[in-house]
Amino acid sequence: xxxxxxxxxxxxxxxxxxxxxxxxxxxxxxxxxxxxxxxxxxxxxxxxxxxxxxxxxxxxxxxxxxxxxxxxxxxxxxxxxxxxxxxxxxxxxxxxxxxxxxxxxxxxxxxxxxxxxxxxxxxxxxxxxxxxxxxxxxxxxxxxxxxxxxxxxxxxxxxxxxxxxxxxxxxxxxxxxxxxxxxxxxxxxxxxxxxxxxxxxxxxxxxxxxxxxxxxxxxxxxxxxxxxxxxxxxxxxxxxxxxxxxxx
Amino acid sequence: xxxxxxxxxxxxxxxxxxxxxxxxxxxxxxxxxxxxxxxxxxxxxxxxxxxxxxxxxxxxxxxxxxxxxxxxxxxxxxxxxxxxxxxxxxxxxxxxxxxxxxxxxxxxxxxxxxxxxxxxxxxxxxxxxxxxxxxxxxxxxxxxxxxxxxxxxxxxxxxxxxxxxxxxxxxxxxxxxxxxxxxxxxxxxxxxxxxxxxxxxxxxxxxxxxxxxxxxxxxxxxxxxxxxxxxxxxxxxxxxxxxxxxxxxxxxxxxxxxxxxxxxxxxxxxxxxxxxxxxxxxxxxxxxxxxxxxxxxxxxxxxxxxxxxxxxxxxxxxxxxxxxxxxx
Numbered sequence: 397x398x399x400x401x402x403x404x405x406x407x408x409x410x411x412x413x414x415x416x417x418x419x420x421x422x423x424x425x426x427x428x429x430x431x432x433x434x435x436x437x438x439x440x441x442x443x444x445x446x447x448x449x450x451x452x453x454x455x456x457x458x459x460x461x462x463x464x465x466x467x468x469x470x471x472x473x474x475x476x477x478x479x480x481x482x483x484x485x486x487x488x489x490x491x492x493x494x495x496x497x498x499x500x501x502x503x504x505x506x507x508x509x510x511x512x513x514x515x516x517x518x519x520x521x522x523x524x525x526x527x528x529x530x531x532x533x534x535x536x537x538x539x540x541x542x543x544x545x546x547x548x549x550x551x552x553x554x555x556x557x558x559x560x561x562x563x564x565x566x567x568x569x570x571x572x573x574x575x576x577x578x579x580x581x582x583x584x585x586x587x588x589x590x591x592x593x594x595x596x597x598x599x600x601x602x603x604x605x606x607x608x609x610x611x612x613x614x615x616x617x618x619x620x621x622x623x624x625x626x627x628x629x630x631x632x633x634x635x636x637x638x639x640x641x642x643x644x
Numbered sequence: 645x646x647x648x649x650x651x652x653x654x655x656x657x658x659x660x661x662x663x664x665x666x667x668x669x670x671x672x673x674x675x676x677x678x679x680x681x682x683x684x685x686x687x688x689x690x691x692x693x694x695x696x697x698x699x700x701x702x703x704x705x706x707x708x709x710x711x712x713x714x715x716x717x718x719x720x721x722x723x724x725x726x727x728x729x730x731x732x733x734x735x736x737x738x739x740x741x742x743x744x745x746x747x748x749x750x751x752x753x754x755x756x757x758x759x760x761x762x763x764x765x766x767x768x769x770x771x772x773x774x775x776x777x778x779x780x781x782x783x784x785x786x787x788x789x790x791x792x793x794x795x796x797x798x799x800x801x802x803x804x805x806x807x808x809x810x811x812x813x814x815x816x817x818x819x820x821x822x823x824x825x826x827x828x829x830x831x832x833x834x835x836x837x838x839x840x841x842x843x844x845x846x847x848x849x850x851x852x853x854x855x856x857x858x859x860x861x862x863x864x865x866x867x868x869x870x871x872x873x874x875x876x877x878x879x880x881x882x883x884x885x886x887x888x889x890x891x892x893x894x895x896x897x898x899x900x901x902x903x904x905x906x907x908x909x910x911x912x913x914x915x916x917x918x919x920x921x922x923x924x925x926x927x928x929x930x931x932x933x934x935x936x937x938x939x940x941x942x943x944x945x946x947x948x949x950x951x952x953x954x955x956x957x958x959x960x961x962x963x964x965x966x967x968x969x970x971x972x
Binding site: 407410623 | 717718743751752754756758759760761779781782785786787789791832834835849887899908919927929930931943945946947948951952953956957970
């Protein structure tokens with residue numbers, strides 16, 4: 397099978413986000429960037445599928461040259477080759493989807509795995525957009541996936557439960573947490589990854605359709621208080637919830 | 645942006661999602677600024693019968709794509725159907741509730757229409773021929789204001805962030821049946837709801853969430869939390885640590901790689917308050933923290949804190965609430 401995984405590079409979830417002085421983006425100072433957590437599940441699932449049904453896994457990202465590090469990490473975990481598309485200007489989600497679609501159109505992928513959303517912009521848009529642009533079906537938020545030759549069965553998280561889905565390749569699958577346990581790379585894998593192909597190409601950025609006008613910290617919460625210690629404090633808590641906050 | 649607003653009125657099993665009525669409510673609020681009228685789009689099998697509900701909630705026109713093959717959900721098939729309804733309405737602004745379906749179909753449609761797309765908006769304004777929206781990013785660690793002024797713009801709205809359009813009994817609207825063609829787009833179809841997780845109250849939809857962290861000590865430590873949630877009519881949530889340890893299903897995870905929740909009451913028991921967890925619940929109306937460690941960061945975000953052993957405090961809280969006759 398010809399398998400692709402789309403990757404994005406995001407601030408680590410343990411990172412405190414500060415707004416840059418320009419008020420339009422985050423201040424990258426001191427921010428640790430890493431592979432989008434949901435993409436880790438996408439990588440693992442693609443590699444598992446290759447191991448089961450044969451083929452090749454290519455990881456692709458639209459991002460800065462620094463993302464080479466993330467791509468190498470995937471090459472150490474069973475991915476065969478990597479493509480880094482470095483846009484010459486800012487791109488929005490639709491722009492990312494267009495760049496990926498342009499590159500994948502002629503590659504005839506059997507499946508494209510993405511994370512369900514990137515934990516920076518939280519749009520969750522690239523998977524469905526890519527499917528629309530490539531004329532492929534899409535199943536999002538997948539937590540169980542089983543390939544059966546040319547078809548697959550999946551379960552996806554919806555409000556209050558799981559939904560079973562059946563479909564046929566080619567398809568776009570977006571991975572949610574719980575889909576699998578991403579493997580750790582051994583030293584030998586990390587060394588081996590250095591010899592796997594990784595190409596970097598500079599690409600024209602499609603004009604963003606969505607502009608960021610302002611980025612700001614969230615509203616501060618009103619300061620709270622400790623109502624007391626131990627179970628004796630529950631009466632005071634119930635009183636505060638009922639008569640002060642009026643939520644009971 | 646062209647005048648007119650189209651709202652996707654999403655229904656499953658004959659029931660319209662409340663998030664759709666919220667989107668319709670926001671459309672009615674934006675109507676005078678956007679110009680034109682407010683249309684509703686229905687997509688599915690047998691959905692034509694819901695047109696009256698959309699009219700009663702304020703839609704000026706209803707476009708129904710009512711086909712047997714749309715009875716099961718497929719993103720591309722529903723997206724194509726909604727695209728045809730959008731074209732028939734001629735609307736410039738397309739609003740969807742930010743449900744799992746809306747968050748699929750919205751970006752699919754935007755890509756088809758080469759339109760700007762903003763997800764999970766918490767406020768919207770139409771001005772100078774474009775749309776401006778606020779939306780949380782980095783799981784709520786920051787808030788972005790975004791703008792777009794293309795002919796057609798697509799937004800999904802965060803559930804529970806907008807007022808639902810009220811019912812106006814007796815109000816009617818003309819209904820247009822739209823035929824989408826190309827049913828071959830159905831290729832990845834929802835076949836059933838899985839049992840197990842199904843039916844449980846979702847943490848993202850619950851009005852009260854009682855969450856446990858590492859401090860609960862193990863899977864069985866959630867029992868008092870479940871009892872408290874039952875007293876309050878709420879759902880049980882979990883921290884990332886607990887989910888990673890396999891004590892609780894990922895569907896219950898609150899935080900950056902789980903769900904963002906904003907219930908009226910959020911009770912965090914045995915949760916220290918990692919940044920990624922706080923991001924996922926900090927917009928809750930009232931936050932209660934119960935933790936043995938008085939230095940736990942969760943107390944800085946909490947409205948009310950109790951320093952103590954959750955296995956003493958939580959059962960006592962359940963008892964006190966029952967005694968006080970609390971029913972939610």
